[in-house]
Amino acid sequence: MGRTVEGHARSDRPPGRTAEAAQRTAAVEERVRKLGEILSDALAIDVHGTDLQTLKRAPRRAPPTTSPSDLQPHPGPVWEAFVPHPPGRFRWWGAERRYNRRLACAEDRFAEAIERHWASEESRRERVARALRDQLEQQRRLDEATAEQHARIDAYQRAVENRDRTAVSRYFQKALERVAEPLDFPRRRRVGYVPESTLLAVEWDLPDVSVVPAEASYRYDRSLDAVLAVPRPEKELRLLYQQLVAQIALRALHLIFGSDRYGVVDTVVFNGMVESVDLPTGQTVRPCLITLRATREQFKALVLDQLDPVACVRHYFSAEVSRHPEELQPVEPVLEFDLADPRTIEAVDVISEIDSRPNLLELSPESFEHLVQNLLTRMGLETRLFRRGTDGGIDCVAYDPRPITGGKFVVQAKLWTRTVPPSAVRDLFGTVLDAGATKGILITTSGFGPTSYQFATGKPLQLIDGTALLSLCHHHKIPARIIRRAS
Known part of the structure; x- marks a missing residue:
């Protein structure tokens, strides 16, 4: 018995639907492959930073305003064109008079x-002279505009080279926006520069876990005559997402250090954020899913095309990575971006030369002690055992009464203008171990070098430089500024 038309149609479906399942599976696998090549794709691009001199506009020439027909003198009348023909040899009576x-x-x-x-020539010469005057005036304005633009670029480059907070932040903001x-x-990404510590803080928005395909593959179900998704195991989904986040972090470090044409960044803090909605409250939240601090020397030792990104950020940089990013479980940033945000610092210091806020560098040790104690109290810490050091620093033990995240903190504050040496950070760590403290906090009015940050990585130490100190004072409504007077 022959097949019906419907039977023929149904017999044709499996090969077509099977091909559809294969195509959709291939698309998923291609997506996963591309997510796994985020870092390698970045390494294939030469990163050298912007030479600010190349931003200078080429000199422009004012277009000629003289009509081409006016450029050359017009030929004058020729007498030969006017002179009448003289009378011939045979002259009639009166011919001479008529000729005359x-x-x-x-x-x-x-x-x-x-x-x-x-x-006409006088009018032409006036037009030419007027056009030349107009052209010269237009050229003067063009030259002035070019000179002003070149001067702005030169001033911008000098500011970057001199490690100006706003200029360096802007330079790297532009560099990362081009990625x-x-x-x-x-x-979305934000950049803040801390000149006291030659540190660049970066807040980088990450895609959420939905960027990784939840389907591992597709298959054709003959009984349902449908293409069905094969779900990806949760563990594999989490590992793929962690791999992606680690790649993004390493790519950011690669781009930042590679773009540092003027050698103004020694340390980078990377905070990877995800913007989402908190389902219980419906409010927008921005949990930090990865945070790390890297020095230039650390990064130079990496062979980026051979390493395991997750192992690198976890073990080499001692990064804090969310163990459950699919649940938006946050980690505590090694440095809150607001403490380095140039907009915050500018708002704090906009009238620093004429306002009444105390200059921390001009405080006596006793006044500095009161300010630090006031700040710690407003931050919710209970201070004990203040002891003034011989180096102008202040040591104390502070307690955070909050459960789980709280504990006993050893706090040291340095009223310094010079960079805090790594030995001070190592000494603080020794004090933390001796005191059995939860954390050590080193506060200074100056800054830290990359060696100090490298030593503090992975240890219960928090380094607060002058910029972060001012930001904390501003946040907790304590009047303060740091002005380094010329000697």
Whole structure:
């Protein structure tokens, strides 16, 4: 018995639906492959930073305003064109008189033509002179605009080279904004420079876990005559996402250190954020899913095309990585971005030369002690055992009464203008161990070098430089500024 038309149609479906399942599986696998090549794709691009001199506009020439027909003198009238033909050999009576009249008329016309030509030439010369004056004025304005733009670029470059907070932040903000991202990746990133510590803080928005395909593959179900998704195991989904986040962090370090054409960044703090909605409250939240601190020397030792990104950020940089990113479980940033945000610092210091806030560098040790104690109290810590050090520093033990995250903190504050040496950070760590403290906090009015940050990585130490100190004072409404007077 032959097949019905419907039977033929159903028999044709499996190969077509099977091919559809294979195509959709291939698309998922291609997506996973591309997510796994985020870092390698970045390594294939030469990163050298922007030479600010290349931003200078080339000199522009004012276009000519003189009509081409006015550039050359116009030919004047020629007498030969006016002179009448003289009488022939055989002259009729009165021919000479008539010729003389024609000659006189020709002379009059020639004189009028000469006069008109002179007037025309005078008008032409005036037009040319006026056009040249206009062109010269336009050229002067163009030259002034070019010189002003070049001066701005030179001033900007000097500011970057001199490690100006705003200029360096702007330089790297522009550099990172030019980074191409997949269409479904967020593009928001913020940059803040801390000149006291030659540190660049970066807050980078990450895609959420949904960027990783939840389907491992597709298959055709003959009984349902449908293409069904094969779900990806949760463990594999989490590992793929952690791999992606680690790649993004390492790529950011690669881009930042590679873009540092002027050698102004020694340390980078990377905070990877995800913007999402907290389902119980419906409010927008921005948990930090990865945070790390890296020095230039640490990063130079990496062979980026051979390492395991997750192992690198976890063990080499001692990064804090969310163990459950799919649940938006946050980690505590090694440095809150607000403590380095140039907009916050500018707001604090906008009238620093004329306001009444105390300059911390001009405080006595006793006044500095009171300020630090006031700050710690407003931060929710209970201070004990204040002891003033011989180096102008202040030591105390503070207690955070909060459960789980609280504990006993050893706090040291340095009223210094010079960079805090690594030995002070090592001494603080020894004090933390001797005191059995939960954390050590070193506060200074100056800054830290990359060696100090490298030593503090992975240890219960928090380094607060002058910029972060001012930001904390501003946040807790304590009037303060840091002005280094010229000696």
